[in-house]
Amino acid sequence: MGATPLLEIEGLTKTYPGVVANEDVSLTIQPSEVHALLGENGAGKSTLVKIIYGLVRPDRGTMRLNGAPFAPASPSAARQSGIAMVFQHFSLFEALNVAENVSIGMETPPPTRELAHRIREVSETYGLPLDPHRLVGDLSAGERQRVEIIRCLLQNPRLLIMDEPTSVLTPQEVEILFSTLRQLSADGTAILYISHKLEEIRTLCDEATILRRGRVVANCNPREQTAREMAELMVGSALQSPGRSNVTPGAPLLELKGLSAKSSSPFGSELKSVSLEARRGEVLGIGGVAGNGQDELLAVLSGEQRVEPDAIQFGGAPIGHLGPNARRNLGVLAAPEERLGHAAAPEMSLTENAMLTGSVRMGLSKSGFLNWGQARAFAEDVIQAFDVRTPGAGNAARSLSGGNLQKFVIGREIKQSPQVLVVNQPTWGVDASAAAAIRQALLDLAEGGAAVIVISQDLDELLEISDRFAALNEGRLSAFRETSELTMDTIGLMMGGAHDMEVAHT
Amino acid sequence: MMRLERRPEPSKAWTAATPILAVLATMIAGGIMFAALGKDPFAAIKLIFWDPLFNEQFAAFSRPQLLIKAGPLILIAIGLSLGFRAGIWNIGAEGQYIMGAICGAAVALAVYPLEAWWIFPAMVLAGAFGGFLWAMIPGILKTRFNTNEILVSLLLVYVAENILASAALGFLRNPEGAGFPGSRNLSAYPAASNPEIVAGTGMHWGVVAAFIAVIFAYILLNRHIMGFNIRLAGQAPRAARFAGVSPNRLILFCLGVSGALAGMAGLFEVAGPAGQISIDFNVGYGFTAIIVAFLGRLHPVGILLAGLLMALTYIGGELSQFMLGIPSAAIQAFQGMLLFFLLAADVLTNFRVRFGRVEVA
Structure with a gap:
């Protein structure tokens, strides 16, 4: 891949009082790439992603987007540069319907009728069935996530960040999500995929960056690693699988x-x-x-x-x-x-x-x-x-x-x-x-x-x-x-x- | 740029400091308002906050007034605060107060002129019962038909006011009153009167009841499962159901207690300071108590202090009307400012003000 990388991050450092959230983090994302960001809770994934999304300013380090310096001052600046994010905890209003929720997140929302139409269109294109007129309060977690994804897709992002997207999905839903993501990647959108689920990363991702205590500890191709190897890189020690002696069930x-x-x-x-x-x-x-x-x-x-x-x-x-x-x-x-x-x-x-x-x-x-x-x-x-x-x-x-x-x-x-x-x-x-x-x-x-x-x-x-x-x-x-x-x-x-x-x- | 950042935990220091800050801000904004009205702001603030208690000329009269006015406010506000904490909004304490007064007074008028020790206690019970029943109307409508208790309890105030008028003009009218509206004077009927217990303090049985209510509410909220359930239901209704709290039982409990306390406050007032059932016997304690409850941040001790402060602004307000000719509307605006600033300052308890660029941790 000789072309300009979509996003280059060099030596990012962010400290909070008493904690180093990110230390000298570097990573590169190519266009169309599905890039995994791995690490335990508190490893610094969220901070890194928030920096990219303009929620947090780094203390040191640089970012380049398509070769040009990139320092988003706010999420809306990041969105305008083509970066979209689906958060693990949904930011949706339960008392509003799907279309209204989507329109709140937009800079210049179109009229509701047109928006509803576009939501249907995108949801059909990417195989994410969703009725724009349903109340979010009545949707399941999986359906709420679709709202968030569609909200992002309506902005035609160049980089889509997903934080733990499959934690609420079942194999069928995961399959649907993955084919959506593959389709997006084939269309040229890069995806930064945060997860703990290593098997998923092995099937979906092209590249993986593993963080531990704020530092990059490894870069690898997840398809060439076993899940166990990656888990041990994340944790920094050998992992224990739950075990039990066999018990015969009683009354x-x-x-x-x-x-x-x-x-x-x-x-x-x-x-x-x-x-x-x-x-x-x-x-x-x-x-x-x-x-x-x-x-x-x-x-x-x-x-x-x-x-x-x-x-x-x-x-x-x-x-x-x-x-x-x-x-x-x-x-x-x-x-x-x-x-x-x-x-x-x-x-x-x-x-x-x-x-x-x-x-x-x-x-x-x-x-x-x-x-x-x-x-x-x-x-x-x-x-x-x-x-x-x-x-x-x-x-x-x-x-x-x-x-x-x-x-x-x-x-x-x-x-x-x-x-x-x-x-x-x-x-x-x-x-x-x-x-x-x-x-x-x-x-x-x-x-x-x-x-x-x-x-x-x-x-x-x-x-x-x-x-x-x-x-x-x-x-x-x-x-x-x-x-x-x-x-x-x-x-x-x-x-x-x-x-x-x-x-x-x- | 100024921003608000949510605190991970509510700040204890600010919880205590915001009422003081709110009172100071009210003094400043109120002073500006009084100045704009052409009155001396310093004299007006001094008349409202200082003179009722410490001015040699006025204090003898106004100091007892402090407890007389604070008593019903505290008693009602304590009841309301339980419901408010649980997210149950009884806005109709004024109606429950009236019905308590009518029921309690009716007991005394029914046995007049009998002299017996049990008459006053029976009146207190009847007063509490009257307020309780009046509050049960929104309670049962809410639990059965899911009606809005805010609307029902508020509208019942106007029903109660009409019942009061009809009582004063009709079924409770003094037969020896030469046709004038109003009941017999209960304060002139020893077995039914609620006199000042210690001369010159304004302390009557209603004030005693208010203090007892403060203590009971404190124990209930901090030491008893019912109070825990009340707080839980207000903060996280789903978690409350998970903890085994029955929402309907809680609604009836909170409305019942607040109704009974408001009814008792009405009875103490009609048997004491007011003396008789009259057309305009109610003076808005039931509504002002809502302000007192929030001013005291729904905490029993806070309500005790807020009730005293509110009573002070009433007495001081009257004094400043009388002495400086400040219009009563301005005094009401002044009291409104107090609530406004308190709620505004409340933001500081849960949020931190940050200056500078946007950043989310």
Whole structure:
């Protein structure tokens, strides 16, 4: 490639008080190239990307775009130079529809009708189905990401930056996204792709830059490296895979029998005749495309949404009518997907957030009066046991990074020694070593005799830790299969509405 | 260029400092307004903030007024603050205050002229019950039909005002009043009166109730699961449901408590300082208490101080009208400024002001 590189970065350094976020970082992106940026949380990926996108000014170093000096003063300057970015955390207004959200991000939005037309056009060209008139509040995470991508594509970018784009997608959605990205790259757009998922990077990317503690530790062609080699470059040491001794599952602990429930959201998925049986000592994996009833299933299992008493049985006793605290009392615990605002209250301290689910089971309250000393001790216990990085239990939940808060939220439930634990997306947006720690903790919990139900859109995760696997599709749960017998093909069938086909096969 | 940057944690120092800053800013802006009206700003500010308490000539009269005016404001604001913290907006405390006064007074007028120890306690209970029932109307409509409690509670104020007029003119009118509107004078009926407990202080049972409410609210919010649930529901409604909080129960609790406290405040007023049910018995405490609740940043101790401060501006405002001829509208604008500056200064608690170029960490 003798042509001028699209983007050249030379010796970028950015320090924050007490932290060197980037030190002497250099990298080069060619036109049409799909370039991976790898590193653990806190390795400096975000800072680097924010510099490129004009959100942060570097202390030292230069950037050149198409050979010309490039120092964007603001994101809008970066956008005008042809750089677009899809953030990991979506910046969308739930109360507005898709077209309105897209128009807010534009410098000069066209009339809504025309915009809606263009959204449809782009979404069809790139195979990202999206209705411009739907409310964002009713969209699944995967669909929200499409809104962000289309918002970027409408600007015809020369460089598209994607931060952890597949963490909310399923194989089918990932495939769609990848063919979109390949199509873009074939059209001449370069892509800077940030991810922890090494297999994906190996299939998609042409080049990879690996960051560790703010420095570039390696440049490589991901197709010539194994995922393990890249992971070890990222972490800087040998990686431990979660492991467990084989446990024979015990008696059934939690049973769902033909449970049906309406969704609380008008566009959510209704649960239709869901049956499952979770036994002591096993991990059940539930996969499925985002928005197919995962949130509803968690709400029904946690007790946020009540159902017929007999629809859910715990140790043979009906518990469908019980609320969250009555279930906690029995030992049925849950950790929802959305960390901020659902699993934890953002403005409250970790101590208060420990009280949030721990008050019943940890005896943090006595006839309604709260024991803050004990709550603090419980929070500190969780922080220590799960290596949550925070100055202390008095800090607000929102001041923690996503991965650290996730460790806290999962740890808070595990530390209450549940009989049954239901988790939704336990490692969403969490870096590799923290994700491994969370998975190990879930496995240890099962080994200790609890039944663990993991709802996730990360199939690798489910294949790694679950004993039996089923998929949610339009509110229906497929039959469970032994994970060891599964192939990617059968999983795809289970997720893609294979119920009718199964009938046809047998 | 000046920008705001969100703090990772709300600043403790600014939480304490913003009310003081707001009072100072109000003094400055209010002073400019008084100057524009052709009055001496320093004299006006001194009349509002200083003279009611320390001027030898006025203090004897106005010092007791401080507690008389602050008592109902604090009592009502404490109730409202619980709901406000949970995101439940009872704007109709004025109506609950009126209904409490009518129900409480009705008990006394029904047994008149009986003298018995239980009459006053029964009136307090009836007053609380009247306010409670009036607040249950928006509560039940909200939990059953998802109506907006802001509108329903506010509109019920005007219904209550008409019931008050009809009571003063009709079913509670003094039969020995020569046809004049208004009930019998309760302060002249010993078993039903709410007198000054310590002469010259303005302290009556309503003030005592307000102080007790402050203590209870403090314990509730900081030590009790109900208060924790209230705060949780206000900050993160989904997390509250996950924690097992029933939204409907919380709505009824918050509206019920705020209604009962407003009703009690009405009763203490009608049996004490006001003395009787009259057409214009209510003077807007229920609305001013909303300001007091926010001025006190929905914190019980803050509300105690805010109630006293608000009462001071009322008394000082009257004094300055009387002494300097400042129009009452200007005094209301002055009180409005106080709330305005407080809310504006609030930004500093959650955000940091940065000068210079744009940069996001």
